[in-house]
Amino acid sequence: MDGFRFDEGSILTRGIDGKPMDYAPVLWWIELSDILADTKIIAEPWDAAGLYQVGNFPGYRWAVWNGQYRDTIRGFVKGDGGIIGAVASRIAGSQDIFYEAGQRPINGINFITCHDGFTLNDLVSYNEKHNLANGEDNRDGLNYNTSWNHGVEGETTDPAINALRARQIKNFYAILLLSQGVPMLLAGDEVRHTQQGNNNAYCQDNPLTWFDWNLLESQSELFHFVKAMIAFRKEYPGVRRERFFTGSTDRSGKEDIEWHGCRLLEPGWNDPNSHVLAFTIWSGEASADADLHVMLNMDTAELDFEIPQPTRGRCWKKVIDTAQSAPGDIQIREQAPTIGDSHIGLPSHSVIVLASDPAAQA
Known part of the structure; x- marks a missing residue:
């Protein structure tokens, strides 16, 4: 077992009164456990009740999902202006978030997409969520995804739009794998898996969420690019520094x-x-x-x-x-x-x- 990822990990910081504790016993036991000393421990540093702890999650050894990285880089690639300082901070390892807590770039898990929300293909193909198949009248899932469909909602035969979408996916991968910190990739994005705009597909056990192995051939160029970007990151130590x-x-x-x-x-x-x-x-x-x-x-x-x-x-x-x-x-x-x-x-x-x-x- 390489390690553990704690979904909505911030809930473990709350006491019996529901308030966050500075020294949450469960988290510190995990942090200091000899049994878990050689495992990776990763937290989603927020919970369903609104607690958000990117940058102040208890402990020194914990790595956390950097939601600010996701939101900033999505906005930058989408074309949002006036955020260059924030983009630089995220690419440089989010020192503004982690340094004062005595942490290093390795404490930040950088990501663009994850199991929740749009896939990377859908991030460049849809402006709005399309969750009717979930049976909740499209009320479930986040309403704002910092996405851009590039001119047409969903699939299109327009060659210019399709070319731009393909380039934007490469842009996301390039920036992610050039950033200081730990990159996290969503399986299926490397071959443009789509959930047809569904950003809350946890309840779909069908082709909407299944991996389509035929995409390895039809999306071979992107698949090669992602593999080559990973090899690039391994080759060049300048993009994976231990210190800020x-x-x-x-x-x-x-x-x-x-x-x-x-x-x-x-x-x-x-x-x-x-x-x-x-x-x-x-x-x-x-x-x-x-x-x-x-x-x-x-x-x-x-x-x-x-x-x-x-x-x-x-x-x-x-x-x-x-x-x-x-x-x-x-x-x-x-x-x-x-x-x-x-x-x-x-x-x-x-x-x-x-x-x-x-x-x-x-």
């Missing part, structure tokens, strides 16, 4: 992470209309690890992004481009094209990632 970024600099004056907008070092923290964010994770001059430069354009227009000069003796390789179809959407560094310009155009609703190549000469 500190702003520390190397001998060349580069910080461990630098934030940008379309222009270098000019993120739109206070721009209510900004839909873009870029960042560079520098590995340090003495490190053999690759540097990473990530550009996120969730605007409706193609935009030009400046690119920083690579570390001396290295060059940039374009390893991820969600606007491209396979195999150009994600490539290993040795086969990826070299980017020698000081800027690059990003199509609307796309993600591009550059990785420095220590083996190449700049």
Whole structure:
């Protein structure tokens, strides 16, 4: 048994009077148990009575579902403006949520979808829930899902809408697997499983919720992209740090992470209309690890992004481009094209990632 996940875990913090306790005995017994010392313990840090404990769930060892990550990244990819600071905080591991509690990035479980709510396919295909099949006159399930159907509610034959939906799903996966913290993926999303807009399908034991193995073939491009993104995360330690970024600099004056907008070092923290964010994770001059430069354009227009000069003796390789179809959407560094310009155009609703190549000469 690898570990346990506690549904609506915050209920375990309540005393006999229903009020939250600072030192909930059940949770601390689990935290300090020698028997459970080598297991993962994960909590859904809220309950049905309204208690919400993302960032202040008792204990130090517990990992918690980061609902703020889900809501912020959904809004960003959907096209909500004025949230760039929050997006950066979520991508950087939600230090604003976990640091003061003495925790690390590993305490946050980042996710876009889970067993409750829309699947990832439905998140980009429906504006509204469609739960009539549940027998409650569509009253059950959340009414607001931070979703966007891209112009048509549900399935469509429109090639432009279908292409944009496919790109947005790749965007979600790219951002999730480039974020500090622990990524959680919903089984079936990697092949675009749909519940036809039902966001509360717990009561459906039928093809609506069953895994359709035929999707492995029909959605092979997305399936390959997700597998390659997981391999990318394993290869590049810069996206899975044990500690939060500190702003520390190397001998060349580069910080461990630098934030940008379309222009270098000019993120739109206070721009209510900004839909873009870029960042560079520098590995340090003495490190053999690759540097990473990530550009996120969730605007409706193609935009030009400046690119920083690579570390001396290295060059940039374009390893991820969600606007491209396979195999150009994600490539290993040795086969990826070299980017020698000081800027690059990003199509609307796309993600591009550059990785420095220590083996190449700049």
